[in-house]
Amino acid sequence: MLILGADVGVTNTKTVLVDRQGEIFATMNRPTLARKGRDAMIERLILTLKDTVKKAGANMKDVAGVGIGFAGPLDPGKGIVFNPPNLPEWFNVPLRDILTQKLNMPVSLDNDANLVALGEYWKGAGRGAKSLVCLTLGTGVGGGIVLNGKIWHGAGGIAGELGHMTVVRNGRRCGCGNRGCLEVYASSRGLVSRMQELLNRKKTVKYDKITPEGIGKQALSGDKLAKKAIRDTGITLGVAIASLVNILNPDVIVVGGGISKIGNLLLDPIREEVAKRAFPKAVEGLKIVKAELGDNAGALGAARSLMLSLNV
Ligand SMILES: [Zn+2]
Structure with a gap:
């Protein structure tokens, strides 16, 4: 078949x-x-x-x-x-x-x-898990929740809009009409804005054009500002993910999308923040990992x- x-x-x-x-x-x-x-x-x-x-x-x-x-x-x-x-x-x-x-x-x-x-749960980073939450960091922040092998849709089919959790009260305006959504800070555009903010503060412009890939490359070669931009993005993600961990207590959190390719420079601050904020019992068996299946x-x-x- x-x-x-x-x-x-x-x-x-x-x-x-x-x-x-x-x-x-x-x-x-x-x-x-x-x-x-x-x-x-x-x-x-x-x-x-x-x-x-x-x-x-x-x-x-x-x-x-x-x-x-x-x-x-x-x-x-x-x-x-x-x-x-x-x-x-x-x-x-x-x-x-x-x-x-x-x-x-x-x-x-x-x-x-x-x-x-569901794909990551079946064949990717979530293989063998009971429940999983997946965040995809792209132009926006997509999300999906799999509980006991099935997608959680909610009453009206809207569940899993993880990018639109409010993380900053009265924060920056989001495309959904709200303010302070995770997507505004943790999407590729969010990372670029953070980098721009840090550069403006320093009043030094080192990059012709700031791209998420460029920030990743700079960070891997040791650039402090790029590392900080990624770390701040990770911390904001960690704040949001800690709430998800306390609410759903999943086995695995999968982080995918373009920015996730940066790897531990992004994942470590997420892990630290979740460990700080979520219940120890929920963090104990939790894995926070990069997506595996790509396209x-x-x-x-x-x-x-x-x-x-x-x-x-
Ligand atoms: Zn939003």
Whole structure:
């Protein structure tokens, strides 16, 4: 039995074809071409899924179903995409039913960040854990909560928006309309802003253009300001994660996304802050680790989510 998983991003779509054990037979990474409009984008997704199966030398009739990860907000229960901020043509689209009909097989739909968490739980840094919280540090901060092997969706499907925990009362304005959200401080943009603040204070400009990668490189080569910017970002993350640890008491916290590649320079201050703030009993068995699956996490999680929906 084979299962398809797709992580449909605004820019790129990643797919995997796996078996029930999660062994990968083919992967693809193609531009989503969102600018061509909604219907063309759906047709392109279908073609990419079919091409993934072809690439593995398999047949669509061997595929048990397709799991789809998509930008939220969406309703995983009803399979409807509401109104993702970067896809203006998408408004209340019943994507799951459209794909079920066109592909003639079971389809599941979930928030892309939730599926990254499920992918890491299944095949990545969370293997063997009972429960896991995953934070993905990119342009924003995505999150997913997996409890006893299942994504925690909450009453309205919104659970896991970890980037929008308030960490600074009356802090900087966030894209969600609130102030002081974790995302404003711990996203790649947050790290760059912190670095800019530190540079402004020193009134020395050493960098032509500040990028998260540049800060990482500078820090690894011993630059004090870059190290401090990363450390401050880690401390803010640690403050937020300590609350998650006290609330959920997970086995594993997975930190993924571009900035996480910096490694222990970021993870150590998180660990220190969590150890300081959370209950010792909750910290004892806790692992705070880097994500392992990279680009495939979301598509693998999507495949797993389809399996859970079919009970296989
Ligand atoms: Zn926010």
